[in-house]
Amino acid sequence: MSSYDTSQFRAGLKIMIDADPYTIVENxxxxxxxxxxxxxxxxxxxxxxxxxxxxxKSGEVFEAADVVDTDMQYLYFDGEMWHFMVPETFEQHAADxxxxxxxxxxxxxxxxxxxxxxxxxxxxxxxxxHVNLKVVETDPGLRGDTSGGGxxxxxxxxxxxxxxxxxxxxxxxxxxxxxxxEYVSRVKE
Amino acid sequence: MPGFFVSGMxxxxxxxxxxxxxxxxxxxxxxxxxxxxxxxxxxxxETPLLSRAAITDPNLASAEVRLAGLADSFYLHTSPEFxxxxxxxxxxxxxxxxxxxxxxxxxxxxHNPEFTMLEWYRLGFDxxxxxxxxxxxxxxxxxxLAGEERLTYAEAFDRYAELDPFAATRDQLExxxxxxxxxxxxxxxxxxxxxxxxxxxxxxxGHGGIAFVHAFPASQAALARLDDDPRCxxxxxxFVNGVELANGFHxxxxxxxxxxxxxxxxxxxxxxxxxxxxxxxxxxxxxEAGMPDCSGVAVGFDRVMVLAAGTGNIxxxxxxxxxxx
Numbered sequence: 155m156s157s158y159d160t161s162q163f164r165a166g167l168k169i170m171i172d173a174d175p176y177t178i179v180e181n182x183x184x185x186x187x188x189x190x191x192x193x194x195x196x197x198x199x200x201x202x203x204x205x206x207x208x209x210x211k212s213g214e215v216f217e218a219a220d221v222v223d224t225d226m227q228y229l230y231f232d233g234e235m236w237h238f239m240v241p242e243t244f245e246q247h248a249a250d251x252x253x254x255x256x257x258x259x260x261x262x263x264x265x266x267x268x269x270x271x272x273x274x275x276x277x278x279x280x281x282x283x284h285v286n287l288k289v290v291e292t293d294p295g296l297r298g299d300t301s302g303g304g305x306x307x308x309x310x311x312x313x314x315x316x317x318x319x320x321x322x323x324x325x326x327x328x329x330x331x332x333x334x335x336e337y338v339s340r341v342k343e
Numbered sequence: 344m345p346g347f348f349v350s351g352m353x354x355x356x357x358x359x360x361x362x363x364x365x366x367x368x369x370x371x372x373x374x375x376x377x378x379x380x381x382x383x384x385x386x387x388x389e390t391p392l393l394s395r396a397a398i399t400d401p402n403l404a405s406a407e408v409r410l411a412g413l414a415d416s417f418y419l420h421t422s423p424e425f426x427x428x429x430x431x432x433x434x435x436x437x438x439x440x441x442x443x444x445x446x447x448x449x450x451x452x453x454h455n456p457e458f459t460m461l462e463w464y465r466l467g468f469d470x471x472x473x474x475x476x477x478x479x480x481x482x483x484x485x486x487x488l489a490g491e492e493r494l495t496y497a498e499a500f501d502r503y504a505e506l507d508p509f510a511a512t513r514d515q516l517e518x519x520x521x522x523x524x525x526x527x528x529x530x531x532x533x534x535x536x537x538x539x540x541x542x543x544x545x546x547x548x549g550h551g552g553i554a555f556v557h558a559f560p561a562s563q564a565a566l567a568r569l570d571d572d573p574r575c576x577x578x579x580x581x582f583v584n585g586v587e588l589a590n591g592f593h594x595x596x597x598x599x600x601x602x603x604x605x606x607x608x609x610x611x612x613x614x615x616x617x618x619x620x621x622x623x624x625x626x627x628x629x630x631e632a633g634m635p636d637c638s639g640v641a642v643g644f645d646r647v648m649v650l651a652a653g654t655g656n657i658x659x660x661x662x663x664x665x666x667x668x
Contacts, residue, residue: 161448183451186545187580187590189537189563190402191449192525208524209538212448 156218160193160210168200168219171208175200175219175272183212200270200277219272226269228261236261236279238269249276257281259314260332281332286341287311288327295320360664365652369660372484372651376441376461376644379480385437385463390426392443393417396623399608400565401615404447418620419445422641423462424566425626428594431464431637432629439463441644452656453586453646455665461647464639470567470577470593473638474555477581477589480642481553485650488583490552496559496575500536503544508536508560509574519543533562549582556580565604567592581642583650591640598630 158169163181170176176197185191191212198205200221226238226247235248236258247269253276254261260281261267270278292308305317308328316330318337329338359366380387397405397418406419420426423440430438444460465473474493482488500508506519516535517527523542527535548554557579561569564576577593595601605622612619648660658664 161450183449183454184541185402185449185454186537186541187587188400188402188565189541190530190534192538192541194523194542206524209520209542210525211530211534 157215158218159215160212163193163195168221169216170219171197171216174202175221175277177221179205184209185212200272220274221270221272221277223268223270225266228263228265228267230263231258231261238267238276238279241266247271247276249279253277254279257332259310259312260285260330262287262312283333284329284331284338286327286329287314289318289322289324292318292322292324295322356667358667359662360658360667361652361654361661362659365648365654365660366662368652369648372648373441375483376480379483380439380463383437383476385439385465386435388427388430388435388438388440389442390423390430390440392419392445394420394425394623395621396425396625397620398422399605399612399620399622401608401611401617405620406445406447421446422460424639424641425623427462427464427639428626428634429629431466432632432634437463437465450665453649455645455657455661457665458657458661459644461642461644462639464594464637466635466637468638470557470579470591470638473591473593473640474557474579474581477591477640477642478553478555481581481583481588481647484647485583488552491555492552493555493557496556499544499548499556500539503547504539506539533560536560536563545582545587546585549584549586552583554582556582564592565608566595566601568595577638579640586646586650587643588646588650589640589642591638593638594634596630596634596636598627601630602627 158167163178165178165180167178168175169178176199178195179198180196182194183191184194193210193212195208195210196205197208224240226240229237229239235250236254237246237248239246249269257279262285265282265285267282268280269276287310289308290311293306295306304320306320307315308318308322309315310328316335316337318328322328327341329341330336331338377387393408395415395417398421403421405421408417408419410417422444423442427438427440439462441459441461443457445457447456449456465476478491497508500506504519506515513532516532516539520527520535520538525538548556558570558575559578561574561576564578567576567578570577579591580587581589609619645657645660649657652660654660658666
């Protein structure tokens with residue numbers, strides 16, 4: 155297993171700290187004149203998602219975290235785990251609720267997601283930035299009804315609920331931005 | 344990313360890291376530096392970058408050089424100090440130099456492994472008079488340095504870290520560094536103080552003007568005389584906008600004490616698993632012959648350039664930063 159020392163720190167580098175995988179968000183070399191040198195960093199724990207400030211003595215060595223982001227196709231949900239497949243190799247991986255989190259509502263079968271593997275196990279699932287989902291439930295939306303600010307809620311095939319314009323009907327397919335959870339446009343499929 | 348990739352290098356790699364405007368400003372500032380010292384009758388000298396001796400300070404790494412055909416090791420200097428002190432002992436009078444120095448493993452927004460040090464020595468000055476002169480020079484080079492303040496290391500710590508650096512217990516220091524996520528294990532007292540200074544105290548100094556910190560702990564000033572309070576050394580640093588620009592001393596001229604300090608530093612190297620460095624016997628011989636009472640200061644000229652030119656980092660203040668060599 156390879157290792158890195160502080161002189162190799164840069165944003166995006168993945169290292170183990172106290173047995174958890176982290177990614178470096180920011181790195182600053184700090185040294186008072188003729189004194190001990192430090193690396194002042196902001197790091198994100200890839201297991202918990204928390205970002206924290208950490209300072210290390212310059213020269214400290216860290217084990218590289220075996221963390222790899224891979225494109226995978228979402229296959230199905232078996233009630234407990236979400237299943238993915240690497241298209242080129244047909245290799246399958248199962249991600250638990252921790253890895254999928256809030257993104258469960260954006261997963262549509264066959265869509266390509268970025269699955270972060272840590273030691274070969276899914277740690278995080280990132281859906282594509284935009285997904286096309288069918289509206290399964292929404293009120294007809296009366297013209298001139300501005301009580302909802304010109305929008306109404308619509309439930310999509312995955313269970314996600316988004317605010318949509320009043321003219322949207324059940325059965326229509328919408329393009330949604332998964333990062334903001336917002337309606338973008340209608341899609342003709 | 345579009346563009347040409349030659350041998351894996353980005354298409355801009357061959358270009359300088361500073362703009363031509365910045366290089367013109369740099370030349371103008373160097374002219375002003377030369378004038379400054381000429382007016383004050385301080386002699387410009389050039390000393391070797393190569394030495395058979397190296398710096399014993401455990402926090403500095405000397406670059407080792409092999410010269411073809413010679414079995415001996417040589418080192419690139421981390422500062423021109425040792426040669427300049429030999430000149431002082433030989434009767435040179437006041438001297439100054441702007442030269443490249445080399446410090447391994449130091450790279451970042453404010454650090455380049457090779458950088459330009461502006462260093463000078465004044466006979467008969469104590470460190471307070473030298474601070475006056477540093478302030479005069481900085482004001483000639485960097486516009487807008489309005490105010491000036493001087494505070495002791497203890498005052499700076501008290502004001503900005505709410506700690507007494509001399510009396511604080513180890514527990515208190517450990518708690519302080521814990522606040523920015525530093526594990527204190529294996530760090531000695533000075534290393535903890537360095538961490539607090541660099542993370543908490545120094546960034547708050549010199550905003551809108553020059554801040555001088557003096558009366559450093561004696562353990563942090565290997566080449567300075569001790570103050571009347573023997574816990575302190577006659578060392579000072581200058582800060583502008585939270586960045587350290589200069590490091591100065593009322594110089595130690597006692598050969599025995601200097602030898603002792605070098606040996607202590609080598610001991611600390613041994614404890615830290617670092618290689619022992621050859622002590623500069625020529626410097627010690629010069630001190631034995633007698634170096635006049637003087638104060639000296641080293642200014643990071645590239646950092647002064649960053650302030651004068653308004654660049655974002657040190658690479659943009661020099662022709663080719665380390666990433667472009």
